[in-house]
Amino acid sequence: MGTREQDVLRRVGEASVLVLISLADGPKHGYALIQDVRQFAGVELGPGTLYGALDRLERLGLIEPLPVDERRHPYRITAPGAAALQVHLDSLERVSAAGRLRLQLGGT
Amino acid sequence: MSARDARIGRLTAAALRCYPARWRRRHGDEAAELAALLIADGIPAASIVWSYLVGAAREWLAPRPGRSLSTVTAALLAAMCLLGIPAALVAESAPARAAGTTQSQSGAIPPAVKPAPPGAAAGLRHQFTPCRPVLSRHVSVALPAAGRWPLSIEGTAHARSC
Numbered sequence: 001m002g003t004r005e006q007d008v009l010r011r012v013g014e015a016s017v018l019v020l021i022s023l024a025d026g027p028k029h030g031y032a033l034i035q036d037v038r039q040f041a042g043v044e045l046g047p048g049t050l051y052g053a054l055d056r057l058e059r060l061g062l063i064e065p066l067p068v069d070e071r072r073h074p075y076r077i078t079a080p081g082a083a084a085l086q087v088h089l090d091s092l093e094r095v096s097a098a099g100r101l102r103l104q105l106g107g108t
Numbered sequence: 109m110s111a112r113d114a115r116i117g118r119l120t121a122a123a124l125r126c127y128p129a130r131w132r133r134r135h136g137d138e139a140a141e142l143a144a145l146l147i148a149d150g151i152p153a154a155s156i157v158w159s160y161l162v163g164a165a166r167e168w169l170a171p172r173p174g175r176s177l178s179t180v181t182a183a184l185l186a187a188m189c190l191l192g193i194p195a196a197l198v199a200e201s202a203p204a205r206a207a208g209t210t211q212s213q214s215g216a217i218p219p220a221v222k223p224a225p226p227g228a229a230a231g232l233r234h235q236f237t238p239c240r241p242v243l244s245r246h247v248s249v250a251l252p253a254a255g256r257w258p259l260s261i262e263g264t265a266h267a268r269s270c
Contacts, residue, residue: 034142
């Protein structure tokens with residue numbers, strides 16, 4: 001099986017990848033996720049986009065909800081989620097390296 | 109609570125009511141609280157309400173196990189009706205229909221299209237209609253050209269339907 005087939009995050013969208021990256025260092029709830037993504041990626045996740053991404057990732061088994069803390073639902077990354085994120089980041093790294101190399105070769 | 113806050117709260121609540129009941133049971137309270145926190149952070153209320161509306165549309169339209177295609181279709185139709193798409197489509201298609209598909213019978217040089225050979229057409233009713241399934245045939249069309257009239261284009265037309 002090739003890397004592209006293993007990379008389940010290739011089709012889930014940027015918001016889902018950002019949410020997964022944010023959860024990689026520990027569980028967070030919605031508001032903390034939005035703040036964290038804003039800080040490390042400079043992306044303002046809309047709340048509707050956030051909940052869509054959370055539901056998608058949970059359906060894929062890449063994250064799981066933790067017991068409700070007051071009204072907030074914290075989520076944490078699962079082992080398959082961490083593995084999928086690793087594969088996706090490796091893939092992005094290869095693409096990024098190829099792009100940088102071609103920019104150098106092109107002399108621009 | 110100011111009148112503005114109350115209005116924003118009502119707008120957010122209205123946007124959250126657009127979600128399926130299952131979603132509201134699970135995320136509704138947290139989503140309302142999240143909206144209030146984001147507005148307190150200085151995020152425009154309109155963008156939050158819009159984000160929830162788009163999210164609700166996605167939630168209804170996303171295929172899920174147990175949700176039949178008819179439910180998704182009905183939700184799509186309802187959304188189209190709400191957005192006034194039918195009116196826009198009618199308004200846009202009317203001039204196109206008027207200009208595009210009717211050939212004038214009184215024009216000076218009508219396009220010359222040879223009829224399909226007898227028996228080649230799918231049915232007698234459509235035998236002389238140029239835009240219907242027929243076998244390959246030779247077509248000669250006269251078109252206006254700049255400064256010259258007519259310009260003849262000849263070629264082979266294949267079976268196509270409009």
